[in-house]
Amino acid sequence: MFYRTRTYIAGDWDHDSDAVNQLHKWNDSEHWSLSFTDAHDLMQARDTSNNCSIKASLKTRMDASARFVLIVGNSTDSVTAGGCQLCKSYDSYLKYCVRSRSVDYRSYIKFECDKAVEAGIKIIVLYKAAKVERVKCPEAVRYRGIHVPMCYRDNGKLYWDYNSVKRAFDESDNC
Numbered sequence: 712m713f714y715r716t717r718t719y720i721a722g723d724w725d726h727d728s729d730a731v732n733q734l735h736k737w738n739d740s741e742h743w744s745l746s747f748t749d750a751h752d753l754m755q756a757r758d759t760s761n762n763c764s765i766k767a768s769l770k771t772r773m774d775a776s777a778r779f780v781l782i783v784g785n786s787t788d789s790v791t792a793g794g795c796q797l798c799k800s801y802d803s804y805l806k807y808c809v810r811s812r813s814v815d816y817r818s819y820i821k822f823e824c825d826k827a828v829e830a831g832i833k834i835i836v837l838y839k840a841a842k843v844e845r846v847k848c849p850e851a852v853r854y855r856g857i858h859v860p861m862c863y864r865d866n867g868k869l870y871w872d873y874n875s876v877k878r879a880f881d882e883s884d885n886c
Contacts (some may be wrong), residue, residue: 715774719832722782723790723822730782730839730861733871743873761800763812766822767865779827781820782841782861790818803870824851833883837876838863841869857882 737743834856841864
């Protein structure tokens with residue numbers, strides 16, 4: 712059992728890892744005051760694990776979290792990784808798990824969003840863009856929590872917006 716003191720970060724790791732890395736840069740820097748303890752530091756799942764084992768590990772991390780941060784990029788709502796239908800232990804003909812585990816067709820991201828809502832933890836949705844586009848956000852958290860852009864546009868170029876992200880973190884602390 713863990714106290715809920717950590718921050719759980721979710722997102723499309725294949726396309727939006729730069730945004731996650733930016734959060735960690737702000738957190739690790741002596742020049743910025745963003746401060747969180749990443750729930751993913753608790754334990755790591757091996758990439759060769761079954762999807763259900765990875766989801767169990769994700770749930771353990773979520774159980775230790777007071778805050779859920781979702782990074783939303785262009786493909787966040789359409790990611791399918793994590794669904795049982797993509798697992799080597801899933802029998803697609805009979806539609807069951809050969810390891811006798813329950814079948815869950817949700818992606819890791821949708822699983823994480825559902826668990827955050829069920830746990831009742833604070834939700835921050837950061838859009839890897841200069842505006843909030845809820846249509847790109849998974850339905851479970853589309854109208855929950857704090858939604859802010861993670862970038863701003865200046866002369867046609869996108870820049871990371873530390874102040875917007877910091878305000879979202881501060882506002883979630885005060886809820």
